[in-house]
Amino acid sequence: MSDITRLTAADLAARLAAGELSSVEATRAHLERIAAVDGDVHAFLHVSDHALDVAADIDRRRAAGEQLGALAGVPLAIKDVLVTTDMPSTSGSKILEGFISPYDATVVARSRAAGLVPLGKTNMDEFAMGSSTEYSAYGPTHNPWDLERIPGGSGGGSAAAVAAFEAPLALGSDTGGSIRQPAHVTGTVGMKPTYGAVSRYGAIALASSLDQVGPVSRTVLDSALLHDVIGGHDPNDATSLEDPWPSFAAAAREGATGEVLKGLKVGVIRELPDTGFQPGVAASFRASLALLEAHGAEIVEISAPHFEYGVAAYYLILPAEASSNLAKFDSVRFGLRVDVPGGTVEDVMARSREVGFGDEVKRRIILGTYALSAGYYDAYYGSAQKVRTLIQRDFDDAFAQVDVIATPSAPTTAFRLGEKVDDPIQMYLNDVTTIPVNLAGVPGISIPSGLAEEDGLPVGIQFVAPARHDARLYRVGAALEALLVDEWGGPLLDRAPRLGGNL
């Protein structure tokens, strides 16, 4: 049974459609895998108790001749930031322990309608604030490549779930790198779509002008297939784009032929110095560029002088928006309430937030209220919004010369659990190459580029395209993926250590 869990979502879907395998068998194999390894990995906060019933229903409908979606019957892990009616949604926080949403997030509803089988909810940094899942109120997730190391964050649970073969697909959210940086450190694929390309309705908001929901998987094609399911306009999200979108799966399949690389202009940012990156990360990045060049791409040096201000601007804009979004956790309508004998509603509110929020959430709320307060607004929040304009202009100038921009997805490979947990500034620098992408609203994808020579841990390469050109990333990503997998003689994850003692 265990080989079922090693199939890609695309292969699994093909076997389901051909009747070689039932959704119940596929779902049971993944539930057994979770039971075997999740005690070590801790990717899941909640495992569904009725996934097999959902799978059986898909099998029945297929047997009755119903036309089902391309991914019908394929299991799916869901980041706990996305609300679900049949499982708790905590966003990794104690303040929402046991919360059951009265409605499904749009991406969850669309996944269900497409016949995907929700397996459970995945771990994350509290309210998606963090780069290691160590800020989860429910304990960290462990990297399947080395259980002593972080799986990235905030979506470390979703990335670890697919890396540990506990699910073929997962949903994530990315505010400053929370899909792409976990992909980088776990040897998986993660895509942050164009802002507005995927509905945020039912995604517990962190920073509304930066948040974007996207797919997490082991292959580029699998992410594209899931993106096809969840994308498109949603009237329940006022920032949702009305653009028609092409088939991303078709783009990934076309990209895998490698034709797209002929004459493709790949921008490399002059100001991102190799010295800021771990040598093995920089070496893997350079090797990928050489491979692209050998297959017809042209590497063009571009300038993005304001990227170095990205992290600073982000840590003003994000806390400002988060402090406002998290004001709703006031102990009145939902969430934790701590009794204060004889206290007013304000005392109860302050005490509930003290007990219910972790350190990182408190830091960012306090920072946000400070940055927005009278007298500081212009100097901090106002200036950060100007930096946002400058970064957008850097991207515009770059995309006048190149088709995509390539960067390493993060500066280092997976660090050890506990190494940076009390050093917020070092933690924030994990997202130095992913943050500008969110600030500008453009799409970005991280795919595995290899292992770092000094520690044997996975490294990712990020591609960035202009807004609305998400399909280009699937083309280019699939092209490089095909070349690399060919060079490696198999997927990178084949080299990850076996977990839980089973095959």
Place this chain on the structure above:
Amino acid sequence: MLARIALRDDEVERLTGQLSAIVDNIAKVSEVATPDVPATSHPIPLENVFRPDVVGQMLTVEQVLQNAPDATDDRFKVTAILGEEQ
């Protein structure tokens, strides 16, 4: 305090140190934020996002109250709004 979070003394001490280090680091935005640069609040500007003025799928009172810490008579219940000195 604006954040509405009660803090213990040891938390105040720890967070104060961390927050001043963070503020020192992020203050660099003012180096390039000159008066001629317009601010961007939203990455992809949209205008006039309306929906048809019809009743949509609404939650029932029961659904709205299902996660309430305390409720009575179809309403959220809270402790006193005003303290004695107010």
